[in-house]
Amino acid sequence: MTNILSIGFEYKGIFYKALARLKELGVKKEYHITVMNGELEKLLYGDHVLIESNGQLLLAHSISPGKDIADLIKAIATALGAYLKKGFVF
Secondary structure, three states: OOEEEEEEEEEOOEEEEEEEEEEEEOOEEEEEEEEOOHHHHHHHOOOOEEEEEOOEEEEOOOOOOOHHHHHHHHHHHHHHHHHHHOOOOO
């Protein structure tokens, strides 16, 4: 069974939707993000995995993305974090 949820987020004043697919690897949780917008999905390409660590969502790799990508990731992580804090379960 695949655990997927739909989240809404705002980026540059426009509301978008994304899918977050949960992968549990032992105690580690990864969220693989797919944005439901072709241009934003291209922008996010390669930076689409967030890891839950100590209650925070972090980018899976340590390379610093450009400002547009960082803003997009922040918008998605904020929306996903708010969803998870409400106690929703996959």
